[in-house]
Every structure is written in structure tokens, then in C-alpha cells.
Amino acid sequence: MKRLVTKTKKKTTPKKNLVIVESPAKAKTIEKYLGRNYKVMASVGHIRDLKKSSMSVDFENNYQPEYINIRGKGPLINDLKKEAKKAKKVFLASDPDREGEAISWHLAHILNLNLEEDNRVVFNEITKDAVKSAFKEPRRINMDLVDAQQARRVLDRIVGYSISPILWKKVKKGLSAGRVQSVALKLIIDREAEINAFIPEEYWTLDSVFKKGNKQFQASFYGVNGKKKELKTNEDVQEVLSLLKSDDFEVTKVEKKERRRNAPLPYTTSSLQQDAANKLNFRTRKTMSVAQQLYEGIKISGGVQGLITYMRTDSTRISPIATNEAASFITERFGANYSKHGSKVRNSSSAQDAHEAIRPSNVHLTPESISKYLDKDQLKLYTLIWNRFVASQMTAAIFDTMKVNLEQAGVRFTANGSQVKFDGYLAIYNDSDRNKMLPDMEVGDSVKRISSKPEQHFTQPPARYSEATLIKTLEENGVGRPSTYAPTIETIQKRYYVKLAAKRFEPTELGEIVNKLIVEFFPDIVDVHFTADLETRLDDVEIGQEEWQKVIDQFYQPFKQELGKAEEEMEKIQIKDEPAGFDCDVCGNSMVIKLGRYGKFYACSNFPDCRNTKAIVKEIGVTCPQCQQGQVIERKSKKNRLFYGCDRYPDCEFTSWDKPVGRSCPKCQGTLVEKKVRGGGKQVVCVNGDYEEAKVK
Structure with missing residues (x-):
């Protein structure tokens, strides 16, 4: 009799979904949000790109880019292929912009994914709700976005790989040119030319202190006999003062108005970069690096969470959910009359509105409540973003304003004052002096002049560009896009076309030479309007209104003629x-x-x-306070920050961020250094903190 043998089925491990993101930092966080049915891996940015050794653009085949796998990413690609083969489904969750869309497209190509499948997942913030919600609505890869990225990449490659070799031959090796960097360089050089050509003109101001009752206030000279008069010389001032018969003035006009000041819009990439530079003293690259950390996630109580929305955007739009949350928070914290719930934000015409403005992902995570989880720089930038967003959702500040005319013998002075009637967004975002009050006055009242202060001035040339003002100018002219500003500024410094002096850009001799050649032989490349129009056409590719090859071809055909002319006619420059x-x-x-x-x-x-x-090296005329033998010289750190050190280094290791003044402290004999103080002045202090001298402007 045969025995029946029962076979037990082998347990099979259920297949997981594979999710591919860009950054390893957020892979773990997203995997935790999605649960055990998902495995999350990182592509660590692009996995395919154009070759570095050649143009890699097929001009005979409608400008097709020739991609290769990035060197060193072979093992990662093999791992991704291996996991993709055994995955239930592959989701591509790279960043929500052109570059991220292109990364997903390259991944789909390498992993043989079907472009007709809904496998692209996009989220604007790394929070549990946002991530889970995004996976409920996957979509196809947007080929318009991919083509827009390809168009920019190919165009930049054609410009850079065509002009740079000519510069190597005619000037020196290691130079480069590019669409946005060449415009930025020309702006800096044109500004320098304006400064050099500037002729200062003398002018004077005449301010006086007046008294009404027990209150004093200041007024400024306006004109004579109802007409505005400019004071160009001291003689003009004395002529005005000679008209006055006494110190008694009559109030001839009182104008009272209610003025509203609207809250600022939430941050875009460029406005964040500008404010971080002006308020936090952050370089552009630092701002983007810290913002990336806040976006990808910080470990706070309850786990890792992304604290801000995606930081590359030119949109000021806010989602309805975030608007509602902000309204509730503002009502609870300040009262219902502080919330402007329901108002709409209008984007500039150039904004692609791909995603939202930069905002906190959870408005209830106030800077104070999470300060212990953030480092110093993260807290500073998060506070800036949080305050700006909350302010943008608050009502306008209302001021009572007052303007008065004071006259005697035809001589008119004017005074302006304001008082906060309702603080609105200023309750959290005080961006100006709130009150400059005037005493109550009526027409016909008499006021007494206490003193007058004539001051000589000279007109000033336009200021050199800082990082913030250069970004603002590029943005206003429609040149470049949020993701391009930081690398552009870095490139023109790395090539030594410009240098930073007192946080302002100065062109170098090399920069002047390169700019002159590009202006002469490639005028369109440095033409602001041409570049802005080209940017607009590239944006039209993104929304499916232009074919990317057509945009490239219409640029390349005349550009090819300029290249030929430059090759033949550009003379070799001997430095x-x-x-x-x-x-x-x-x-x-x-x-x-x-x-x-x-x-x-x-x-x-x-x-x-x-x-x-x-x-x-530059000596500052001070003997080293440590070894008493060497001279103190100016040095630059790896991050290009100025510091002071002994010229006998490494035998003497004296260094100081502050400039030594060559004297010893009268109290402890320590080193005295010159420190910058708020308001633009300087102060000599002892490094040991025992002594300080009066501030000097």
C-alpha cells in the first residue's frame, strides 16, 4: 500500500514596489512613510548625461543628444536594474522640476520601463500626508518637461563647447563661456564702467527742528514761493536762510490719510536668496544647501520630516490646504481680523507655476518649537521662511499718515509722519520703522524753528553688484531661472572673471578680456533681451507650445556663422x-x-x-603679535573669506578673523583688533574682552 505524501507549498515573499528618489537623505524617510510594501532607493542625481570629452550633440540628426551612463554609477545602475526586475511596480519620485523629470525619463530608459505607464510620482513637500497622497495619483512622465530640460542642456552644451575652445586658443586655457554666465559677467563689467565714468555732483540738504507745544519734530526744506528748489551749493542754502525774518512758521497745509501696506509675497527661489544674503549674510550656494536640508527632512520628535516645500520655484502660489492651515493658525494666535483668508496671489508672467512658493510644510511647527532640533544656520533660514509665509497670509498694516507744509516769507518746509493704526502682518514681520509721529496741527497754527542743519552731499555712483542684487537684476531681466543663479555666480568666480571685494563683485583683467571678445564676436550671447526671449521660448517648450529642436535650430544657424567669423578674425591675445x-x-x-x-x-x-x-600677499603694516618677527598679511580661506595671518607660517601659526591694529591692550597687553559693528562702523577691541575703544564710523 502506497503512502500518500502531502507536499507543503513554499512560502513566497510578496513582491515590493520599488521607489526611486534622487537623494539618499530622503530615501529612508519616504520608505518609513510608505511602509513595508515599498523599497526606496536613490539615484543620487542624474545617472545619464552628455559626454564630457565631446560636444555629444548630433547636428546631422536633428540635434539629438548622445547620452552615456555617468562614470562611476555602474554598480548603482546594476543594483537598480536588479531591484526593478523583482519589483511589483517601479515608481519614479525624483524632484518636482524639469531636472527631476529628466532624471525619471533617464531611469525609465535604463530600466526599460513603459513610458505609457503611470509611474511618475511628484510631491512638493516631504511629509507623510503629502507623500502618501502623491502615490494615490501617479502620472506618466511629462515629455514636455523632459524636452525643456534637454533643450537647455543641449543649448548650453553648444554654446559652451563652441566658444570655450576658441577662448583657449586665442587667450588661455581653462576659460569658458555660457548663456547665463556671459550675461552676468557683462552686467558686472557694464556696472564697473558706469562707476568709472561717474562724475560726482555737489548738492545740499537743509533740515530743521521745529516745536509745536512741547513736542519737537523734523522738517525738510522744499522750495520757495510754492516751487521746488534744488540746493546745489552752500550759497543756495545761505540765500534761503537769508529770506527768513524770524523763527516763527505758519502751518499752511495739513493732509491726513489712511494708508495700507500689504504683506510681502511668500518666497520664490530668487527672493529667498536675496533676503538670505541681505538679512543673514548667506552666500547663494549656502542658502540653497541649507534649504535642501530643510526640504529633505530634519529629525524632530516623532521622526524625520521635511520642514519646507521644494526650494526651486519661481511661483508665489500657495495651495488651498496650506492657506486654510495658515488662516486657522493666524486666527488662533492673533485673532480673526489678522487673517486674509481667501485672497489670491498673482504670479508674474514668467513664472511657470510648476509648484508652490517656498513655505513651511507645517505652519504649526514654529521656529521656537523646533529650535532644539536645528543647527544655527537651519534655524536662521527656517525662521526667515516661516515668518515670511505667515506674514504673507496676514492682513495689510494700516497707517494714519500726516503731511504738513510750514511756511514763512515764501520759504516752505515739509514734514511727514505716520502712526500704526492696525499692525496687521507687522505683528510678525516688522520690515520698517512703524511710527514717526507728528504733533497734532491745523492750518493756521504757529510753530517755532529751533535749529537748522545744512549738510553738503555728493551724488554717489551706482553700487557694484552683490550676490543678491545680481540675482535680482538677472531675474528682472528674465535671464536664467531659479536653479541657474547659484552655479552661474560660482562659475564666474571660479574662472577668475570676477572677484568679491567687500561682498561686491569686481571684474578682473581676465574677465574684461573675455567679455570684450564675446561682445565683439557673439553679441547675441550677451544681449539681455535676446537671452530673455530665448528663455521664454524654452519655457514654451515646457508647456508644449514649441518644439525643442526648432528652438535650437533657430539659435544655432546664425550662431554657426558667428563661430566661423570668430575662428578667422579673432586675434590671439597675449597676456x-x-x-x-x-x-x-x-x-x-x-x-x-x-x-x-x-x-x-x-x-x-x-x-x-x-x-x-x-x-x-598684502601686508597690513603690523608686526606679528605672536612671534614678533613676521609681518601680518591678508589671506583667504578655502571659502574665500578674508583673514589675517603671519607671513612666517608654518613656523608661526598666528591667525585672526579680525584685523590687528599693531597695538597692545593697555589693561592686559593682549592683541587689539578692529571689529566691524552694526551700522557700518568699526571698533578696536581686545581679543581677551578686557578693553574696547569708541566706535568709529
């Missing part, structure tokens, strides 16, 4: 070495000043037989 004024301490030949990739330096004229080089 001459300057005599250094001393001899080489190795071989005895004269030293010269050479222009290198990172600026000027001393080198032996007997190169290549003698390769002696020295950095050009």
Missing part, C-alpha cells in the same frame, strides 16, 4: 607678464607677475627651467 621688482631666490633671475586660473601670482621668468612661484 603680458608684469615685472615683480625683485629676483628669484632660487636661480637669481627676475620674478614676474603672471595671471593664472585663480588670479595673479609671482613666478620666475626663467620658467620652465625654474618653477619657483609665490603667492602675492
Whole structure:
């Protein structure tokens, strides 16, 4: 009799869904949100790109880009393929912008995914609700966004890989040109030309202190006999003062109005970069780096959570959910009359409105409530973003304003005052002086002049660009997009086309040379209007209104003619070495000043037989307070920050962020240094904190 054997079925592990994001930092967080049925991996940015060694654009085949897998990413690609094969379904969750869409498209190509499938997931904030909600509504890869990214990449490659080799041959190796960087460089150089051509003009102001009852207030000279008069010289001032017969003035006009000041809009990428530079002293790259950390997630009580929405945006739109949450928070914290719930924000015409403005992902996570989880820089930037968003959802501030005219013998002074009637958004975002009150006055009242203060002034040239003002100018002119500003600014500094002096951009000799050649041979590349129009057409590709190859072709055909002309007619520029004024301490030949990739330096004229080089340093005329032998010189840190050190380094390791003044503290004999103080002044203090001198403007 045969025995019946029962076979037990092997347990099979259920297949998981594979999710691919860009950053490893957010992979763990998203996996935790999605649960055990999902495995989340990171592509670590792009996995395919154009070759670095060649143009990689097929001009004979309608400008098709020639992509290759990025070197070093082979093992990662193999891992992704392996996991994709055994996955139930693959979701592509790269960042919600053009670049992210292109990354998803490249992943789909490498993993053989069907482009007709709904496998693209987009979320604007890394919170549990936002991520889970996004996975309920996957979509197809948006090929218009992919084509827009390809168009920009190909266009930048054509410009850079065509002009740069010409500059290498005609000027020196290591130079580059690009659509946005060339415009930025020209703006800086044009501003420098304005400054150099500026002729100051003298002018005077005449302010007086008046008294009404027990209250004093200030008024400014306006004109004579009802007409505005400019005071160009001291003689003009004295002529006005000679008209006055006494110190008694009559109030001839009182104008009272109610004025509303609306809250600022929430941040876009460029407005955040500008405010972070002006208010926090953050460089553009630092702002974006810290914002990335806040977006990808910070470990707070209850787990890791993304604290802000996606930080690359030119939209000021806020989602209805976030608007409702802000309204509730503002009503609870300040009262219903502070919430402007229901008002609509209008975007600029250039904004693609792909996603929202930069805002906190949860308005209830106030800066104070999570400060212990953030480092110093994260807290500063989060506070800036949180305050701006909450303010943007609050009602306007209302001021009672008052303007008065004071006259005697035809001489008119005017005074302006204001008082907060309702603070509105200023309750959280005080961006100006609130009150400048005037005493109550009526027409016919008499006021007494207490004193007058004539002051001489001279008109000032336009200021050099800072990072913030350069970004603002590029944005106003429609040049570049949020993601391009930080790398553009970094590139023109890395190429030594410009340098930062007192946080302002100055063009270098090399920058002047490169700009002159590009302006002469490639005028469209540095034409602001041409570049802005091209940006607009590239944006039209993004919304399916233009074919990307057509945009490229219409740019390339005339550009090709300019390239040919430049190759033939551009003369080789010889950058001459300057005599250094001393001899080489190795071989005895004269030293010269050479222009290198990172600026000027001393080198032996007997190169290549003698390769002696020295950095050009600036002495400040102070003996080293530590070794008493060397001289204190200016140095630059790796992050280009100025500091002071001994020229005998490494034998003497004295360094200081503050400038030594060459004197010792009268109390403890410590080193005295010059520190900057608020308001633009300076103050000499002891490094040991025992002594300080009066502030100097």
C-alpha cells in the first residue's frame, strides 16, 4: 500500500514596489512613510548625461543628444536594474522640476520601463500626508518637461563647447563661456564702467527742528514761493536762510490719510536668496544647501520630516490646504481680523507655476518649537521662511499718515509722519520703522524753528553688484531661472572673471578680456533681451507650445556663422607678464607677475627651467603679535573669506578673523583688533574682552 505524501507549498515573499528618489537623505524617510510594501532607493542625481570629452550633440540628426551612463554609477545602475526586475511596480519620485523629470525619463530608459505607464510620482513637500497622497495619483512622465530640460542642456552644451575652445586658443586655457554666465559677467563689467565714468555732483540738504507745544519734530526744506528748489551749493542754502525774518512758521497745509501696506509675497527661489544674503549674510550656494536640508527632512520628535516645500520655484502660489492651515493658525494666535483668508496671489508672467512658493510644510511647527532640533544656520533660514509665509497670509498694516507744509516769507518746509493704526502682518514681520509721529496741527497754527542743519552731499555712483542684487537684476531681466543663479555666480568666480571685494563683485583683467571678445564676436550671447526671449521660448517648450529642436535650430544657424567669423578674425591675445621688482631666490633671475586660473601670482621668468612661484600677499603694516618677527598679511580661506595671518607660517601659526591694529591692550597687553559693528562702523577691541575703544564710523 502506497503512502500518500502531502507536499507543503513554499512560502513566497510578496513582491515590493520599488521607489526611486534622487537623494539618499530622503530615501529612508519616504520608505518609513510608505511602509513595508515599498523599497526606496536613490539615484543620487542624474545617472545619464552628455559626454564630457565631446560636444555629444548630433547636428546631422536633428540635434539629438548622445547620452552615456555617468562614470562611476555602474554598480548603482546594476543594483537598480536588479531591484526593478523583482519589483511589483517601479515608481519614479525624483524632484518636482524639469531636472527631476529628466532624471525619471533617464531611469525609465535604463530600466526599460513603459513610458505609457503611470509611474511618475511628484510631491512638493516631504511629509507623510503629502507623500502618501502623491502615490494615490501617479502620472506618466511629462515629455514636455523632459524636452525643456534637454533643450537647455543641449543649448548650453553648444554654446559652451563652441566658444570655450576658441577662448583657449586665442587667450588661455581653462576659460569658458555660457548663456547665463556671459550675461552676468557683462552686467558686472557694464556696472564697473558706469562707476568709472561717474562724475560726482555737489548738492545740499537743509533740515530743521521745529516745536509745536512741547513736542519737537523734523522738517525738510522744499522750495520757495510754492516751487521746488534744488540746493546745489552752500550759497543756495545761505540765500534761503537769508529770506527768513524770524523763527516763527505758519502751518499752511495739513493732509491726513489712511494708508495700507500689504504683506510681502511668500518666497520664490530668487527672493529667498536675496533676503538670505541681505538679512543673514548667506552666500547663494549656502542658502540653497541649507534649504535642501530643510526640504529633505530634519529629525524632530516623532521622526524625520521635511520642514519646507521644494526650494526651486519661481511661483508665489500657495495651495488651498496650506492657506486654510495658515488662516486657522493666524486666527488662533492673533485673532480673526489678522487673517486674509481667501485672497489670491498673482504670479508674474514668467513664472511657470510648476509648484508652490517656498513655505513651511507645517505652519504649526514654529521656529521656537523646533529650535532644539536645528543647527544655527537651519534655524536662521527656517525662521526667515516661516515668518515670511505667515506674514504673507496676514492682513495689510494700516497707517494714519500726516503731511504738513510750514511756511514763512515764501520759504516752505515739509514734514511727514505716520502712526500704526492696525499692525496687521507687522505683528510678525516688522520690515520698517512703524511710527514717526507728528504733533497734532491745523492750518493756521504757529510753530517755532529751533535749529537748522545744512549738510553738503555728493551724488554717489551706482553700487557694484552683490550676490543678491545680481540675482535680482538677472531675474528682472528674465535671464536664467531659479536653479541657474547659484552655479552661474560660482562659475564666474571660479574662472577668475570676477572677484568679491567687500561682498561686491569686481571684474578682473581676465574677465574684461573675455567679455570684450564675446561682445565683439557673439553679441547675441550677451544681449539681455535676446537671452530673455530665448528663455521664454524654452519655457514654451515646457508647456508644449514649441518644439525643442526648432528652438535650437533657430539659435544655432546664425550662431554657426558667428563661430566661423570668430575662428578667422579673432586675434590671439597675449597676456603680458608684469615685472615683480625683485629676483628669484632660487636661480637669481627676475620674478614676474603672471595671471593664472585663480588670479595673479609671482613666478620666475626663467620658467620652465625654474618653477619657483609665490603667492602675492598684502601686508597690513603690523608686526606679528605672536612671534614678533613676521609681518601680518591678508589671506583667504578655502571659502574665500578674508583673514589675517603671519607671513612666517608654518613656523608661526598666528591667525585672526579680525584685523590687528599693531597695538597692545593697555589693561592686559593682549592683541587689539578692529571689529566691524552694526551700522557700518568699526571698533578696536581686545581679543581677551578686557578693553574696547569708541566706535568709529
